[in-house]
């Protein structure tokens with residue numbers, strides 16, 4: 001920290017100049033997170049920048065907006081709610097916090113059941129695919145739950161439901177399925193998982209259930225694949241997380257977790273505080289946070305409506321196709337993403353004798369593009385892929401430009 005103050009204009013200039021060296025968020029094709037919102041929403045967010053969300057008594061309208069968001073998202077996910085029933089869920093900083101909370105609810109419910117049965121409850125485990133995002137590894141380590149991962153294999157990069165169900169035992173707190181794998185955008189088969197698990201529960205007398213990590217897919221599937229059954233329509237799905245800041249179309253800092261019903265969120269995890277005024281139930285890992293993201297989510301939901309989200313998601317899917325076809329035409333890539341899934345294109349080189357995927361990533365960086373290259377998890381770690389995430393602000397012209405730059409950089 002410097003000894004003396006400097007004029008505000010100088011401080012601004014120094015920081016602004018240094019930040020120019022950051023990448024351009026709009027060309028950051030690595031991220032699922034929203035980088036553009038309408039100016040009207042920016043205005044609402046700036047107006048709320050000094051509001052602490054947790055001061056619910058002081059900002060009751062903001063709290064009401066979060067509750068409306070929870071309700072809208074729960075209905076979108078087909079939560080079995082009566083006409084006047086309110087949904088059970090909460091806004092979080094992102095899907096990671098949402099997953100910690102959902103995981104804790106499963107762990108506590110399992111422990112309570114085991115205690116009541118007089119059985120040991122010190123070795124909980126969770127079954128996932130090896131393709132899970134790092135937040136699941138964090139959950140497992142921070143909250144002392146063994147992570148049992150179904151291994152991938154070349155050509156199959158998501159959790160195999162048959163193998164997952166085989167791994168379930170009496171200590172399994174839940175199986176976590178991903179709607180939109182981070183690695184290739186593919187939707188896992190939650191319906192098949194549900195059916196196989198129902199069968200196993202019937203045979204064993206257990207009641208193992210499912211959490212769906214719909215960080216990306218939760219705001220895609222309801223709009224462009226409405227017939228796909230992955231949500232609370234399936235009886236074993238007890239909770240779902242989604243990132244508001246991914247295809248929920250809000251800047252970084254908002255996620256959601258929704259429970260099927262009150263019974264799925266153990267009451268002892270909810271804290272009641274009253275020092276800010278009235279009784280405030282809170283179930284989050286942190287306390288203070290900004291209110292802007294909640295307001296922005298509410299803006300997007302009412303501004304776009306079902307129709308608006310559907311148009312945007314269709315557009316993203318179409319642009320993903322343009323890019324996929326452009327890359328296929330080069331004859332140099334294998335596409336490892338699927339047409340149904342998160343609108344992204346994941347691809348690997350057919351021949352990497354001239355350059356590998358990491359070199360392609362570095363070459364594209366010279367043109368300003370940020371396209372990550374990474375290796376797949378076990379047992380497909382020998383496969384390296386590049387991934388371009390198609391967001392709302394990634395136009396078809398940019399998709400064509402990216403292919404042209406690839407040619408320029410490698411010819």
Ligand SMILES: Cc1ncc(COP(=O)(O)O)c(C=O)c1O
Nearest residue numbers: 094095096133135182213215243
């Ligand atoms: C499938 C999946 N789950 C969880 C996360 C973590 O989400 P967040 O960044 O909102 O904490 C991600 C992030 O990319 C993801 O892709």
